[in-house]
Amino acid sequence: MGNFMFHGVDVTDLAREYGTPLYVMSEDEIVRRVREVRRCFDERYERCSAFFASKSFLTKDMLRILMREGMGLDVVSEGELFLAREMGFPPEKIAFHGNSKTEREIASGLDYGVGKFVCDSQGEIALIDEMARERGALASVLIRVTPGVDAHTHKYISTGEAGSKFGLPPEAAKDAVSFCGTLRNVSLSGFHFHVGSQLMDNSSHLEALDVLLPLIKELDAERFETKILDMGGGFGVRYTEKDSPQGISGFIGGMVDRVEDFCRSNGIARPSLVVEPGRWIVSDAGITLYTVGSVKRLAGGGTYVGVDGGYPDNPRPALYGAEYEAVLANKAGLPPAETVSVAGKCCESGDILIHSIALPEARRGDVLAVMCTGAYNHSMSNNYNKNPVPAVVMIKDGAPRLSVRRQTYEEMFSGNI
Numbered sequence: 001m002g003n004f005m006f007h008g009v010d011v012t013d014l015a016r017e018y019g020t021p022l023y024v025m026s027e028d029e030i031v032r033r034v035r036e037v038r039r040c041f042d043e044r045y046e047r048c049s050a051f052f053a054s055k056s057f058l059t060k061d062m063l064r065i066l067m068r069e070g071m072g073l074d075v076v077s078e079g080e081l082f083l084a085r086e087m088g089f090p091p092e093k094i095a096f097h098g099n100s101k102t103e104r105e106i107a108s109g110l111d112y113g114v115g116k117f118v119c120d121s122q123g124e125i126a127l128i129d130e131m132a133r134e135r136g137a138l139a140s141v142l143i144r145v146t147p148g149v150d151a152h153t154h155k156y157i158s159t160g161e162a163g164s165k166f167g168l169p170p171e172a173a174k175d176a177v178s179f180c181g182t183l184r185n186v187s188l189s190g191f192h193f194h195v196g197s198q199l200m201d202n203s204s205h206l207e208a209l210d211v212l213l214p215l216i217k218e219l220d221a222e223r224f225e226t227k228i229l230d231m232g233g234g235f236g237v238r239y240t241e242k243d244s245p246q247g248i249s250g251f252i253g254g255m256v257d258r259v260e261d262f263c264r265s266n267g268i269a270r271p272s273l274v275v276e277p278g279r280w281i282v283s284d285a286g287i288t289l290y291t292v293g294s295v296k297r298l299a300g301g302g303t304y305v306g307v308d309g310g311y312p313d314n315p316r317p318a319l320y321g322a323e324y325e326a327v328l329a330n331k332a333g334l335p336p337a338e339t340v341s342v343a344g345k346c347c348e349s350g351d352i353l354i355h356s357i358a359l360p361e362a363r364r365g366d367v368l369a370v371m372c373t374g375a376y377n378h379s380m381s382n383n384y385n386k387n388p389v390p391a392v393v394m395i396k397d398g399a400p401r402l403s404v405r406r407q408t409y410e411e412m413f414s415g416n417i
Protein backbone atom coordinates (compact mmCIF):
# COMPACT_ATOMS: atom_id res chain seq x y z
CA MET A 1 0.00 0.00 0.00
CA GLY A 2 2.12 2.91 -1.32
CA ASN A 3 2.01 6.50 -0.24
CA PHE A 4 1.40 9.27 -2.77
CA MET A 5 4.64 10.56 -4.26
CA PHE A 6 5.00 14.08 -5.70
CA HIS A 7 8.06 14.68 -7.87
CA GLY A 8 9.93 11.86 -6.16
CA VAL A 9 8.97 12.77 -2.58
CA ASP A 10 6.66 10.88 -0.23
CA VAL A 11 4.32 13.69 0.79
CA THR A 12 3.36 12.06 4.09
CA ASP A 13 6.97 12.67 5.17
CA LEU A 14 6.56 16.34 4.24
CA ALA A 15 3.34 16.60 6.23
CA ARG A 16 5.10 15.12 9.25
CA GLU A 17 8.18 17.30 8.96
CA TYR A 18 6.66 20.66 8.03
CA GLY A 19 3.09 20.33 9.36
CA THR A 20 -0.15 20.99 7.51
CA PRO A 21 -1.73 22.74 5.70
CA LEU A 22 1.33 22.83 3.49
CA TYR A 23 1.89 24.10 -0.02
CA VAL A 24 4.28 21.86 -1.92
CA MET A 25 5.76 23.13 -5.18
CA SER A 26 8.04 21.44 -7.68
CA GLU A 27 10.82 23.73 -8.86
CA ASP A 28 11.61 21.25 -11.65
CA GLU A 29 8.06 21.46 -12.98
CA ILE A 30 8.01 25.28 -12.80
CA VAL A 31 11.31 25.46 -14.68
CA ARG A 32 10.10 22.93 -17.25
CA ARG A 33 7.02 25.04 -17.92
CA VAL A 34 8.87 28.35 -18.02
CA ARG A 35 11.20 26.80 -20.60
CA GLU A 36 8.29 25.35 -22.54
CA VAL A 37 6.65 28.78 -22.85
CA ARG A 38 9.95 30.34 -23.86
CA ARG A 39 10.58 27.54 -26.38
CA CYS A 40 7.20 27.87 -28.08
CA PHE A 41 7.06 31.67 -27.97
CA ASP A 42 10.20 33.70 -27.16
CA GLU A 43 12.57 31.43 -29.04
CA ARG A 44 10.25 30.29 -31.82
CA TYR A 45 9.30 33.74 -33.07
CA GLU A 46 11.21 36.96 -33.37
CA ARG A 47 10.44 39.81 -30.98
CA CYS A 48 8.24 37.78 -28.65
CA SER A 49 8.60 37.70 -24.87
CA ALA A 50 6.67 36.05 -22.06
CA PHE A 51 6.04 37.76 -18.71
CA PHE A 52 5.03 35.68 -15.70
CA ALA A 53 1.82 36.92 -14.03
CA SER A 54 3.09 37.21 -10.47
CA LYS A 55 -0.45 37.38 -9.06
CA SER A 56 -0.66 33.62 -9.58
CA PHE A 57 2.30 32.77 -7.30
CA LEU A 58 4.91 35.11 -5.92
CA THR A 59 7.73 34.18 -3.59
CA LYS A 60 11.44 34.93 -3.49
CA ASP A 61 12.19 31.49 -4.91
CA MET A 62 9.77 32.08 -7.77
CA LEU A 63 11.54 35.33 -8.61
CA ARG A 64 14.93 33.58 -8.45
CA ILE A 65 13.67 31.02 -10.98
CA LEU A 66 12.32 33.71 -13.31
CA MET A 67 15.52 35.75 -13.15
CA ARG A 68 17.63 32.65 -13.83
CA GLU A 69 15.43 31.70 -16.77
CA GLY A 70 15.21 35.25 -18.09
CA MET A 71 11.43 35.60 -18.04
CA GLY A 72 9.74 38.97 -17.49
CA LEU A 73 7.31 39.79 -14.69
CA ASP A 74 3.84 41.27 -14.56
CA VAL A 75 2.88 42.99 -11.29
CA VAL A 76 -0.38 44.66 -10.25
CA SER A 77 0.45 46.19 -6.90
CA GLU A 78 3.09 47.91 -4.88
CA GLY A 79 3.39 44.72 -2.83
CA GLU A 80 4.24 42.59 -5.86
CA LEU A 81 6.66 45.24 -7.04
CA PHE A 82 8.17 45.48 -3.56
CA LEU A 83 9.31 41.86 -3.60
CA ALA A 84 10.57 42.11 -7.17
CA ARG A 85 12.55 45.16 -6.16
CA GLU A 86 13.91 43.48 -3.03
CA MET A 87 15.16 40.66 -5.21
CA GLY A 88 16.70 43.01 -7.78
CA PHE A 89 14.40 41.90 -10.57
CA PRO A 90 15.42 43.84 -13.72
CA PRO A 91 13.00 46.80 -13.86
CA GLU A 92 12.92 46.88 -17.65
CA LYS A 93 11.47 43.37 -17.56
CA ILE A 94 8.51 44.41 -15.38
CA ALA A 95 5.06 45.41 -16.62
CA PHE A 96 2.87 47.25 -14.10
CA HIS A 97 -0.84 46.43 -14.48
CA GLY A 98 -3.93 47.28 -12.46
CA ASN A 99 -7.29 48.89 -13.08
CA SER A 100 -7.03 51.21 -10.08
CA LYS A 101 -3.41 52.02 -9.47
CA THR A 102 -2.78 54.35 -6.56
CA GLU A 103 -0.46 57.33 -6.78
CA ARG A 104 1.91 55.49 -4.47
CA GLU A 105 1.96 52.54 -6.82
CA ILE A 106 2.63 54.70 -9.84
CA ALA A 107 5.39 56.47 -7.91
CA SER A 108 7.05 53.21 -6.95
CA GLY A 109 6.81 51.96 -10.55
CA LEU A 110 8.34 55.18 -11.87
CA ASP A 111 11.03 55.27 -9.21
CA TYR A 112 12.05 51.68 -9.94
CA GLY A 113 11.90 52.38 -13.69
CA VAL A 114 9.50 49.60 -14.69
CA GLY A 115 9.56 48.74 -18.39
CA LYS A 116 5.96 49.67 -18.97
CA PHE A 117 2.70 50.63 -17.37
CA VAL A 118 -0.41 48.94 -18.72
CA CYS A 119 -3.00 51.71 -18.46
CA ASP A 120 -6.66 51.27 -17.82
CA SER A 121 -8.06 54.76 -18.30
CA GLN A 122 -7.27 58.17 -19.73
CA GLY A 123 -7.19 59.64 -16.22
CA GLU A 124 -4.49 57.18 -15.25
CA ILE A 125 -2.42 58.07 -18.30
CA ALA A 126 -2.69 61.75 -17.39
CA LEU A 127 -1.56 61.00 -13.84
CA ILE A 128 1.41 58.92 -15.01
CA ASP A 129 2.39 61.75 -17.36
CA GLU A 130 2.23 64.30 -14.56
CA MET A 131 4.16 62.12 -12.12
CA ALA A 132 6.76 61.21 -14.76
CA ARG A 133 7.21 64.93 -15.50
CA GLU A 134 7.88 65.65 -11.81
CA ARG A 135 10.67 63.06 -12.02
CA GLY A 136 12.02 64.14 -15.37
CA ALA A 137 11.16 60.66 -16.67
CA LEU A 138 9.52 59.20 -19.75
CA ALA A 139 7.07 56.39 -18.95
CA SER A 140 6.41 53.75 -21.56
CA VAL A 141 2.73 52.80 -21.56
CA LEU A 142 0.35 50.33 -23.17
CA ILE A 143 -3.39 50.91 -23.35
CA ARG A 144 -5.50 48.02 -22.14
CA VAL A 145 -8.33 47.40 -24.57
CA THR A 146 -11.57 45.64 -23.67
CA PRO A 147 -12.20 43.64 -26.82
CA GLY A 148 -15.81 42.81 -25.89
CA VAL A 149 -15.52 39.03 -26.24
CA ASP A 150 -17.04 36.29 -24.15
CA ALA A 151 -14.25 34.26 -22.55
CA HIS A 152 -16.22 31.03 -21.88
CA THR A 153 -15.05 30.86 -18.29
CA HIS A 154 -16.43 31.80 -14.87
CA LYS A 155 -17.63 35.41 -14.90
CA TYR A 156 -15.28 36.30 -12.02
CA ILE A 157 -12.25 35.36 -14.12
CA SER A 158 -13.62 36.77 -17.36
CA THR A 159 -12.11 40.17 -18.05
CA GLY A 160 -12.54 41.10 -21.69
CA GLU A 161 -16.30 41.35 -22.11
CA ALA A 162 -18.08 44.60 -22.90
CA GLY A 163 -18.75 46.51 -19.67
CA SER A 164 -15.80 44.92 -17.89
CA LYS A 165 -14.10 46.97 -15.18
CA PHE A 166 -10.83 46.37 -17.04
CA GLY A 167 -9.53 48.42 -19.93
CA LEU A 168 -11.10 50.73 -22.49
CA PRO A 169 -13.45 49.76 -25.30
CA PRO A 170 -11.88 50.20 -28.78
CA GLU A 171 -13.44 53.65 -29.43
CA ALA A 172 -12.26 55.01 -26.09
CA ALA A 173 -8.86 53.41 -26.70
CA LYS A 174 -8.59 55.42 -29.93
CA ASP A 175 -9.31 58.61 -28.00
CA ALA A 176 -6.63 57.61 -25.51
CA VAL A 177 -4.14 57.20 -28.37
CA SER A 178 -4.84 60.78 -29.50
CA PHE A 179 -4.57 61.93 -25.90
CA CYS A 180 -1.16 60.27 -25.51
CA GLY A 181 -0.05 62.19 -28.59
CA THR A 182 -0.51 65.42 -26.62
CA LEU A 183 1.64 64.31 -23.69
CA ARG A 184 5.38 64.72 -23.24
CA ASN A 185 6.19 62.30 -20.47
CA VAL A 186 4.46 59.17 -21.64
CA SER A 187 5.42 57.23 -24.69
CA LEU A 188 2.65 54.99 -26.00
CA SER A 189 4.09 51.71 -27.27
CA GLY A 190 0.92 49.77 -28.02
CA PHE A 191 -1.94 47.77 -26.61
CA HIS A 192 -2.81 45.06 -24.18
CA PHE A 193 -5.74 42.73 -23.79
CA HIS A 194 -6.52 39.88 -21.42
CA VAL A 195 -9.77 38.09 -22.09
CA GLY A 196 -9.93 35.90 -19.01
CA SER A 197 -8.39 33.02 -17.17
CA GLN A 198 -8.53 29.21 -17.28
CA LEU A 199 -9.47 29.12 -20.99
CA MET A 200 -9.46 25.72 -22.63
CA ASP A 201 -8.60 26.96 -26.13
CA ASN A 202 -7.54 30.10 -27.95
CA SER A 203 -10.89 30.91 -29.58
CA SER A 204 -11.56 33.94 -27.32
CA HIS A 205 -8.02 35.20 -27.82
CA LEU A 206 -8.47 34.93 -31.59
CA GLU A 207 -11.78 36.79 -31.36
CA ALA A 208 -10.02 39.49 -29.38
CA LEU A 209 -7.31 39.71 -32.03
CA ASP A 210 -10.04 40.14 -34.62
CA VAL A 211 -11.00 43.30 -32.73
CA LEU A 212 -7.50 44.55 -31.94
CA LEU A 213 -5.84 43.98 -35.30
CA PRO A 214 -8.27 46.13 -37.33
CA LEU A 215 -7.83 48.83 -34.68
CA ILE A 216 -4.05 48.60 -35.08
CA LYS A 217 -4.46 48.83 -38.86
CA GLU A 218 -6.74 51.85 -38.62
CA LEU A 219 -4.31 53.63 -36.32
CA ASP A 220 -1.43 52.69 -38.57
CA ALA A 221 -3.19 54.52 -41.42
CA GLU A 222 -3.39 57.52 -39.06
CA ARG A 223 0.37 57.25 -38.48
CA PHE A 224 0.37 55.56 -35.11
CA GLU A 225 2.57 52.48 -35.25
CA THR A 226 1.82 49.81 -32.64
CA LYS A 227 5.18 48.57 -31.44
CA ILE A 228 3.96 46.17 -28.76
CA LEU A 229 0.86 43.98 -28.57
CA ASP A 230 0.41 42.21 -25.24
CA MET A 231 -2.06 39.35 -25.56
CA GLY A 232 -2.42 38.59 -21.84
CA GLY A 233 -2.54 35.21 -20.16
CA GLY A 234 -5.38 32.81 -19.51
CA PHE A 235 -3.98 29.49 -20.77
CA GLY A 236 -6.01 26.81 -19.05
CA VAL A 237 -4.90 23.76 -17.07
CA ARG A 238 -6.48 20.47 -16.09
CA TYR A 239 -7.95 20.66 -12.59
CA THR A 240 -10.34 17.75 -13.06
CA GLU A 241 -11.34 15.36 -15.80
CA LYS A 242 -13.82 18.01 -17.03
CA ASP A 243 -10.93 20.14 -18.27
CA SER A 244 -9.13 19.36 -21.52
CA PRO A 245 -6.91 22.31 -22.35
CA GLN A 246 -5.38 22.90 -25.75
CA GLY A 247 -1.59 22.40 -25.74
CA ILE A 248 0.33 25.59 -25.00
CA SER A 249 2.28 25.52 -28.25
CA GLY A 250 -0.87 25.41 -30.38
CA PHE A 251 -2.66 27.90 -28.13
CA ILE A 252 0.02 30.57 -28.36
CA GLY A 253 1.22 29.61 -31.85
CA GLY A 254 -2.29 30.10 -33.24
CA MET A 255 -2.35 33.62 -31.82
CA VAL A 256 1.02 34.52 -33.29
CA ASP A 257 -0.05 33.09 -36.68
CA ARG A 258 -3.21 35.22 -36.60
CA VAL A 259 -1.19 38.38 -35.96
CA GLU A 260 1.46 37.54 -38.57
CA ASP A 261 -1.11 36.70 -41.27
CA PHE A 262 -3.02 39.90 -40.61
CA CYS A 263 0.05 42.12 -40.62
CA ARG A 264 1.45 40.49 -43.76
CA SER A 265 -1.77 40.74 -45.74
CA ASN A 266 -2.36 44.34 -44.62
CA GLY A 267 1.18 45.51 -45.17
CA ILE A 268 1.79 46.67 -41.62
CA ALA A 269 4.77 45.96 -39.39
CA ARG A 270 4.13 43.12 -36.99
CA PRO A 271 4.33 44.49 -33.41
CA SER A 272 6.51 42.79 -30.80
CA LEU A 273 4.29 40.31 -29.01
CA VAL A 274 3.91 39.56 -25.31
CA VAL A 275 2.03 36.86 -23.38
CA GLU A 276 1.52 36.78 -19.62
CA PRO A 277 0.96 33.24 -18.40
CA GLY A 278 0.40 32.69 -14.70
CA ARG A 279 -1.72 29.64 -14.01
CA TRP A 280 -0.21 27.51 -16.80
CA ILE A 281 3.26 27.85 -15.31
CA VAL A 282 2.62 27.12 -11.65
CA SER A 283 -0.74 25.41 -11.22
CA ASP A 284 0.25 21.83 -11.89
CA ALA A 285 3.56 22.36 -10.15
CA GLY A 286 1.81 22.58 -6.79
CA ILE A 287 -0.27 20.55 -4.38
CA THR A 288 -1.62 21.32 -0.91
CA LEU A 289 -1.41 18.87 1.98
CA TYR A 290 -3.98 18.78 4.78
CA THR A 291 -4.51 16.60 7.80
CA VAL A 292 -7.94 15.04 8.12
CA GLY A 293 -9.73 16.04 11.32
CA SER A 294 -13.33 15.18 11.96
CA VAL A 295 -15.08 12.72 9.67
CA LYS A 296 -18.82 13.21 9.94
CA ARG A 297 -21.28 10.72 8.48
CA LEU A 298 -24.74 12.23 8.28
CA ALA A 299 -27.75 10.18 9.28
CA GLY A 300 -29.50 11.15 6.08
CA GLY A 301 -26.50 10.13 3.94
CA GLY A 302 -23.38 11.99 2.92
CA THR A 303 -20.02 12.36 4.62
CA TYR A 304 -17.96 15.41 5.48
CA VAL A 305 -14.23 14.88 5.67
CA GLY A 306 -13.02 17.93 7.60
CA VAL A 307 -9.46 19.14 7.09
CA ASP A 308 -7.18 21.60 8.90
CA GLY A 309 -7.29 24.23 6.14
CA GLY A 310 -9.73 25.47 3.53
CA TYR A 311 -10.85 28.99 2.66
CA PRO A 312 -7.77 30.71 4.16
CA ASP A 313 -5.32 28.74 2.02
CA ASN A 314 -7.62 28.26 -0.98
CA PRO A 315 -10.59 30.63 -1.41
CA ARG A 316 -11.15 29.63 -5.05
CA PRO A 317 -13.91 27.04 -4.50
CA ALA A 318 -15.90 29.55 -2.41
CA LEU A 319 -15.14 32.45 -4.76
CA TYR A 320 -16.06 30.88 -8.05
CA GLY A 321 -16.83 27.21 -7.65
CA ALA A 322 -13.34 26.01 -8.57
CA GLU A 323 -13.05 22.22 -8.60
CA TYR A 324 -10.12 20.02 -7.59
CA GLU A 325 -9.04 16.40 -7.43
CA ALA A 326 -7.41 14.93 -4.35
CA VAL A 327 -5.98 11.72 -2.92
CA LEU A 328 -5.56 10.38 0.59
CA ALA A 329 -1.78 10.36 0.43
CA ASN A 330 -1.23 7.67 3.06
CA LYS A 331 -3.85 5.41 1.43
CA ALA A 332 -2.93 6.04 -2.19
CA GLY A 333 -2.99 2.35 -3.05
CA LEU A 334 -6.49 1.74 -1.68
CA PRO A 335 -9.61 1.77 -3.87
CA PRO A 336 -12.30 4.39 -3.18
CA ALA A 337 -14.73 3.40 -0.45
CA GLU A 338 -17.20 6.28 -0.44
CA THR A 339 -18.05 9.61 -2.02
CA VAL A 340 -17.46 12.49 0.39
CA SER A 341 -17.30 16.26 0.62
CA VAL A 342 -14.03 17.76 1.79
CA ALA A 343 -14.91 20.51 4.25
CA GLY A 344 -12.65 23.41 5.13
CA LYS A 345 -12.42 24.50 8.77
CA CYS A 346 -13.80 28.03 8.47
CA CYS A 347 -17.08 29.33 9.84
CA GLU A 348 -18.65 29.64 6.40
CA SER A 349 -20.93 27.01 4.90
CA GLY A 350 -19.33 27.89 1.57
CA ASP A 351 -15.97 26.68 2.80
CA ILE A 352 -16.10 23.34 1.02
CA LEU A 353 -12.88 22.50 -0.80
CA ILE A 354 -14.35 19.64 -2.83
CA HIS A 355 -18.07 18.97 -3.03
CA SER A 356 -17.94 15.40 -4.22
CA ILE A 357 -14.99 13.04 -4.44
CA ALA A 358 -14.55 9.29 -4.11
CA LEU A 359 -11.90 8.44 -1.50
CA PRO A 360 -10.80 5.42 0.52
CA GLU A 361 -12.28 5.46 4.01
CA ALA A 362 -10.92 8.61 5.68
CA ARG A 363 -9.84 8.71 9.30
CA ARG A 364 -8.55 11.45 11.57
CA GLY A 365 -4.82 11.90 10.94
CA ASP A 366 -4.88 10.87 7.27
CA VAL A 367 -3.06 13.21 4.88
CA LEU A 368 -5.14 14.63 2.04
CA ALA A 369 -3.25 15.95 -1.02
CA VAL A 370 -5.25 18.35 -3.19
CA MET A 371 -3.85 18.54 -6.72
CA CYS A 372 -3.06 21.44 -9.00
CA THR A 373 -3.03 24.17 -6.34
CA GLY A 374 0.15 25.98 -7.42
CA ALA A 375 -1.68 28.99 -8.88
CA TYR A 376 -3.89 31.47 -7.01
CA ASN A 377 -3.78 29.48 -3.75
CA HIS A 378 -0.72 30.73 -1.89
CA SER A 379 -1.19 34.12 -3.56
CA MET A 380 -4.84 34.35 -2.48
CA SER A 381 -4.24 33.05 1.04
CA ASN A 382 -5.72 35.07 3.87
CA ASN A 383 -6.07 34.98 7.65
CA TYR A 384 -9.80 34.39 7.94
CA ASN A 385 -10.63 32.96 11.35
CA LYS A 386 -7.03 33.92 12.11
CA ASN A 387 -5.52 30.90 10.44
CA PRO A 388 -1.85 31.43 9.59
CA VAL A 389 -0.66 31.31 5.97
CA PRO A 390 0.84 27.84 5.43
CA ALA A 391 4.48 27.21 4.64
CA VAL A 392 5.71 26.53 1.10
CA VAL A 393 8.06 23.62 0.50
CA MET A 394 9.91 23.54 -2.81
CA ILE A 395 11.14 20.27 -4.33
CA LYS A 396 14.15 20.23 -6.64
CA ASP A 397 15.79 17.06 -7.97
CA GLY A 398 13.79 15.00 -5.48
CA ALA A 399 15.00 17.07 -2.50
CA PRO A 400 12.50 19.19 -0.54
CA ARG A 401 13.46 22.44 1.15
CA LEU A 402 11.55 25.10 3.06
CA SER A 403 10.87 28.00 0.71
CA VAL A 404 8.46 30.13 2.76
CA ARG A 405 7.98 29.42 6.44
CA ARG A 406 4.58 29.21 8.07
CA GLN A 407 3.29 32.53 9.32
CA THR A 408 3.43 32.78 13.10
CA TYR A 409 0.67 34.23 15.27
CA GLU A 410 3.11 36.95 16.35
CA GLU A 411 3.54 37.93 12.68
CA MET A 412 -0.19 37.79 12.11
CA PHE A 413 -0.87 40.25 14.91
CA SER A 414 2.34 42.26 14.65
CA GLY A 415 0.58 45.35 13.31
CA ASN A 416 -1.81 45.54 16.25
CA ILE A 417 -1.14 48.51 18.52
Ligand SMILES: Cc1ncc(COP(=O)(O)O)c(C=O)c1O
Binds near residue numbers: 055056074097276279
Ligand atom coordinates in the same frame (compact mmCIF):
# COMPACT_ATOMS: atom_id res chain seq x y z
C1 LIG B 1 -3.72 41.23 -17.05
C2 LIG B 1 -3.51 39.80 -16.72
N1 LIG B 1 -2.51 39.15 -17.33
C3 LIG B 1 -2.26 37.85 -17.04
C4 LIG B 1 -3.04 37.16 -16.13
C5 LIG B 1 -2.71 35.73 -15.86
O1 LIG B 1 -3.73 34.88 -16.19
P1 LIG B 1 -3.52 33.32 -16.09
O2 LIG B 1 -3.04 33.03 -14.74
O3 LIG B 1 -4.86 32.75 -16.36
O4 LIG B 1 -2.52 32.95 -17.15
C6 LIG B 1 -4.11 37.80 -15.51
C7 LIG B 1 -4.97 37.08 -14.57
O5 LIG B 1 -5.95 37.50 -14.06
C8 LIG B 1 -4.35 39.17 -15.81
O6 LIG B 1 -5.35 39.84 -15.23
